[in-house]
Amino acid sequence: MSDGSNIEQLRQQIDQLDSELVNILAKRAQVTKQIGELKSKTGTPIYVPEREAELLKKRRLQGKQAGISPDLIEDTLRRVMRESYQTQTHQYTCVNPSIQKIVIIGGDGALGKVFVDLFTRSQYPVLKLEKNDWPQAEQILADADLVIVAVPIAVTETIISQLQNLPEHCILADITSIKQKPFKAMMAVHNGPVVGLHPMFGPDVSSLVKQVVVVCHGKQQQHYSWLLEQMVIWGATLYETSPKSHDQAMAFIQVMRHFSSFVYGNHLRGEDPKLQELIALSSPIYRLELAMVGRLFAQDPSLYADIIFSNKDSFALLKRFRDRFDQALSLLEKGDKAEFIKQFFLTGNWFGDYAKQCLKDSKKLLLKADDSRL
Amino acid sequence: MSDGSNIEQLRQQIDQLDSELVNILAKRAQVTKQIGELKSKTGTPIYVPEREAELLKKRRLQGKQAGISPDLIEDTLRRVMRESYQTQTHQYTCVNPSIQKIVIIGGDGALGKVFVDLFTRSQYPVLKLEKNDWPQAEQILADADLVIVAVPIAVTETIISQLQNLPEHCILADITSIKQKPFKAMMAVHNGPVVGLHPMFGPDVSSLVKQVVVVCHGKQQQHYSWLLEQMVIWGATLYETSPKSHDQAMAFIQVMRHFSSFVYGNHLRGEDPKLQELIALSSPIYRLELAMVGRLFAQDPSLYADIIFSNKDSFALLKRFRDRFDQALSLLEKGDKAEFIKQFFLTGNWFGDYAKQCLKDSKKLLLKADDSRL
Numbered sequence: 208m209s210d211g212s213n214i215e216q217l218r219q220q221i222d223q224l225d226s227e228l229v230n231i232l233a234k235r236a237q238v239t240k241q242i243g244e245l246k247s248k249t250g251t252p253i254y255v256p257e258r259e260a261e262l263l264k265k266r267r268l269q270g271k272q273a274g275i276s277p278d279l280i281e282d283t284l285r286r287v288m289r290e291s292y293q294t295q296t297h298q299y300t301c302v303n304p305s306i307q308k309i310v311i312i313g314g315d316g317a318l319g320k321v322f323v324d325l326f327t328r329s330q331y332p333v334l335k336l337e338k339n340d341w342p343q344a345e346q347i348l349a350d351a352d353l354v355i356v357a358v359p360i361a362v363t364e365t366i367i368s369q370l371q372n373l374p375e376h377c378i379l380a381d382i383t384s385i386k387q388k389p390f391k392a393m394m395a396v397h398n399g400p401v402v403g404l405h406p407m408f409g410p411d412v413s414s415l416v417k418q419v420v421v422v423c424h425g426k427q428q429q430h431y432s433w434l435l436e437q438m439v440i441w442g443a444t445l446y447e448t449s450p451k452s453h454d455q456a457m458a459f460i461q462v463m464r465h466f467s468s469f470v471y472g473n474h475l476r477g478e479d480p481k482l483q484e485l486i487a488l489s490s491p492i493y494r495l496e497l498a499m500v501g502r503l504f505a506q507d508p509s510l511y512a513d514i515i516f517s518n519k520d521s522f523a524l525l526k527r528f529r530d531r532f533d534q535a536l537s538l539l540e541k542g543d544k545a546e547f548i549k550q551f552f553l554t555g556n557w558f559g560d561y562a563k564q565c566l567k568d569s570k571k572l573l574l575k576a577d578d579s580r581l
Numbered sequence: 582m583s584d585g586s587n588i589e590q591l592r593q594q595i596d597q598l599d600s601e602l603v604n605i606l607a608k609r610a611q612v613t614k615q616i617g618e619l620k621s622k623t624g625t626p627i628y629v630p631e632r633e634a635e636l637l638k639k640r641r642l643q644g645k646q647a648g649i650s651p652d653l654i655e656d657t658l659r660r661v662m663r664e665s666y667q668t669q670t671h672q673y674t675c676v677n678p679s680i681q682k683i684v685i686i687g688g689d690g691a692l693g694k695v696f697v698d699l700f701t702r703s704q705y706p707v708l709k710l711e712k713n714d715w716p717q718a719e720q721i722l723a724d725a726d727l728v729i730v731a732v733p734i735a736v737t738e739t740i741i742s743q744l745q746n747l748p749e750h751c752i753l754a755d756i757t758s759i760k761q762k763p764f765k766a767m768m769a770v771h772n773g774p775v776v777g778l779h780p781m782f783g784p785d786v787s788s789l790v791k792q793v794v795v796v797c798h799g800k801q802q803q804h805y806s807w808l809l810e811q812m813v814i815w816g817a818t819l820y821e822t823s824p825k826s827h828d829q830a831m832a833f834i835q836v837m838r839h840f841s842s843f844v845y846g847n848h849l850r851g852e853d854p855k856l857q858e859l860i861a862l863s864s865p866i867y868r869l870e871l872a873m874v875g876r877l878f879a880q881d882p883s884l885y886a887d888i889i890f891s892n893k894d895s896f897a898l899l900k901r902f903r904d905r906f907d908q909a910l911s912l913l914e915k916g917d918k919a920e921f922i923k924q925f926f927l928t929g930n931w932f933g934d935y936a937k938q939c940l941k942d943s944k945k946l947l948l949k950a951d952d953s954r955l
Contacts, residue, residue, distance in 0.1 A: 214616060214619050214623075214625070218632070220612045221609060221612055221636070222639065224605050225639075228602065228606075228609075231598050232649055235595060235599070235602075238594045238595055242595075258592070262596070265596065266599050266603055273607035274607065279664045286660065290650055407862060407863065407867075408865075409864075409866075419863070419864060421862060452858070453862070456854065456855075456858055456859055456862050459859060460862060463848075466913075467841065469925065470909045471841070473924055475931065477901065478833070479931075480833055485834060488793065488822070488827070488834060489781065490783075492873075493835070495946070497939070498939040498946075501932050501935055501940075504928050505932075505939065506940065508921070508929075509918075512921050515913065516918055521913075522910075526910065527851065531844050532844045532906065533903065535847065536896075539889065539896055547882070547889070548883060548886055550843075554843075555878035555879070555882075557853075558878050559856075561875055562875045564875075565879065566876040569872045575946065
C-alpha cells in the first residue's frame with residue numbers, strides 16, 4: 208500500500224474518532240442540562256469551584272497515564288464546561304421569592320438587559336423604566352422591593368436624585384462604572400437599604416460564572432444580602448471595597464487603558480501605515496495587542512467618553528503618565544540603554560512574581576489564539 | 582430519591598463520559614503520531630489548511646445535528662489539533678538532503694535553539710558557533726552550505742562583517758528583528774546567496790504551524806528556495822517584503838508596543854497602587870491588558886532595549902505619539918467630549934471593518950481566557 212493511501216486510511220480513523228468525540232459531547236450536554244434543572248430546583252450554584260477542580264484533577268491524571276498531555280485534557284474540559292454553564296442556565300434559583308417587584312432603570316441598555324434577563328430567569332417580576340417612561344415613574348416605582356439604576360454615567364446622579372419617594376423597605380442599587388458620586392447620591396436620596404455595584408464585565412458575557420462584581424456596602428446590609436446571594440447563584444465572584452478605593456483602582460484599570468488605546472488608535476490614523484501589512488506581519492502577540500486597540504473603536508464612543516471624562520482623579524494620573532513617557536523618550540534620545548535596563552529591573556521588581564505569572568498565563572492564552580490564528 | 586443523590590448520580594455519568602473522552606483523545610494521538618511519521622517520510626507538510634477546514638466543517642455539521650454548539654466542537658478540535666501538530670513533529674522531512682553543513686551563529690541563544698532543533702529534527706547536520714568559538718571560526722565555517730546569524734541585534738552587524746570568507750555557494754541568512762542594517766551588511770560581505778529572515782515569534786512557540794516568517798530576498802534566490810520550502814514544511818507562513826517596509830512596520834508593531842508597555846510599567850511602579858486589588862478587581866479584558874504589560878518585565882531587558890534603541894525611525898514616531906497624547910489630554914482638560922467622540926469616529930473609520938473583526942476575535946479569545954480565569 209502506498210504511503211498516500213495509508214495517510215488516507217489514518218485520516219478516516221481520525222474522522223471516526225472525532226465523530227465519537229462529538230457524540231460524547233452531545234451526551235454530556237444532555238446530562239449537564241439535567242444537572243442544571245436539578246440545581247435550579249435545589250438552589251445550588253451553577254459554578255462549584257471544588258467540583259470543577261476535582262473533575263479536572265481526575266482527568267489530568269487519566270491523561271497522564273494514557274500518555275497524553277494533561278494540559279490538553281484540562282483545556283478541552285474547561286472549554287466544555289464553559290458551554291455547560293451556558294446551557295445549564297435557562298433557569299436560576301430564586302433566593303428571595305417574597306420579592307414582588309424589581310425595577311431596572313435603563314433595563315433596555317446594554318448591561319441593563321443582562322440584569323433584566325438574569326432576574327427574569329430567576330423568577331423575579333421585573334419592570335423596566337426607560338427614558339420615555341418618566342411620566343409613569345410613580346406608578347412603575349410604587350411598592351418596588353428593589354430599584355437598580357443602570358443608566359449612562361453622565362445621567363446617573365440626575366436619575367438618582369429623582370428617586371426620593373421610594374418605599375422605605377426598597378433596596379436602591381446602581382451598576383455604574385464609577386462609584387463615589389452615585390453612591391453619595393443614593394445615600395442622600397434614600398432612607399432604606401443602599402448598595403453600590405460595579406459588574407466588571409461587558410454586555411457580551413455568556414454567563415456570570417467567574418465574573419467579578421464589585422460591592423460597595425451602603426446601609427442596612429441585612430436587607431440586601433439576598434441580592435448578593437442571588438449574584439453568587441448566577442456564578443459571580445463578589446469583591447467588597449469602598450467607593451473611593453474602587454474609583455482609584457478604576458482610574459488605572461479603565462481610564463488609563465481606554466485613554467491609551469484611544470491615543471494609540473489616533474496615532475495609527477495619523478501615521479496611516481498599511482493596516483493589512485501590519486496585520487500580516489504580526490505574530491499572535493502583536494495581533495492581539497492591535498486587536499485590543501481596534502476593538503475599542505467598534506464600540507460606543509459615548510460610553511468611553513463618560514468613563515474617561517467622569518473620573519476626576521484620572522487627569523492628573525494621565526499627566527504623570529505623559530511625564531514618564533517623556534522621561535523614557537529622553538533615555539532613547541540620549542541612547543542611555545543602561546538606565547533603560549535599570550528602570551526595567553526596578554519595574555520588574557515592583558511587579559514581583561506577578562510578572563512571571565503574566566508571562567505564563569499570556570503564553571497559554573497566546574497558544575489558544577494561535578489555535579484559530581486570531 | 583433526593584435531588585442531592587440525583588445530582589451525584591448525574592455527576593458520575595459526567596465522569597464516565599469524560600473518561601471516554603480522554604480515551605478517545607489518547608487513541609487520536611496514536612493515529613496522528615502515525616500520520617506524522619508517514620508525513621515525515623513523504624515530505625508532506627504537517628499543517629494542511631484544507632484538510633483542517635474540511636475536518637472542522639464535517640464536525641460542526643454533526644454538532645449542529647446533535648443539538649450542540651458548532652463553536653464548541655470547533656474550539657475543542659482546534660485545541661486537539663494544536664496538540665497533534667506538536668506530537669507529529671518529532672521528525673520533519675529534509676527537503677535538501679545534499680546539505681552537508683549548517684552553521685547557526687548564536688545557536689545557543691533563545692531563538693537560535695529553536696532553529697538548531699528544527700534543522701536537527703529535519704536530519705540536517707548542524708553546528709553552532711558561539712561567542713567563545715571565534716578562534717575556531719574558520720574551521721567551523723569551512724564548507725558550510727548555510728550560515729544563519731542568530732545573535733543579539735547590537736552585535737549582528739559586527740558578526741556579519743566577520744563572514745567575508747564564506748564559501749561562494751554558501752547561503753547567508755539572519756533572523757534579526759531589524760532588517761535594513763543586517764541585510765545591507767550581508768549583501769556587502771558575501772558574494773553568494775543572501776536572504777534576510779525575521780521569524781515573528783518568540784522562543785516559546787510550540788511549533789512553527791501558523792507562525793509568520795518575514796522574508797527579505799537578497800540575491801541568488803534559486804539557491805535558497807529549498808530553505809524557504811523547509812520552513813513551509815515546518816508549518817510557517819512566509820511573508821515577503823523589503824527591509825525598509827519591514828523596519829517601518831516593526832516601528833509600529835514592536836517598538837511602539839514595547840515602549841508603551843515599558844512606560845506603563847514604570848508608571849504603575851511610580852504610582853504604586855495595590856497590585857493585588859487591581860488584579861482582583863479586573864475583568865478578563867483588563868487582566869489581559871495588565872498581563873500584556875507585566876509579561877514584558879519577566880523577560881530579558883537587553884533584548885527589548887536592543888529592539889527599541891536600534892530602530893532609528895522609532896524616536897520620531899514615539900515623539901509624535903507623545904504629541905497626540907498631549908492633544909488628547911487637552912481635550913480632557915477642556916472637558917471637550919464632543920471632540921473626543923469626533924476623533925473616536927474618525928479613527929474608527931480608519932480601522933474600517935477591522936475594528937469589528939477585532940471586537941469579534943477578542944471576544945472569542947476573552948471567553949477562552951475566562952475558561953481558566955486568567
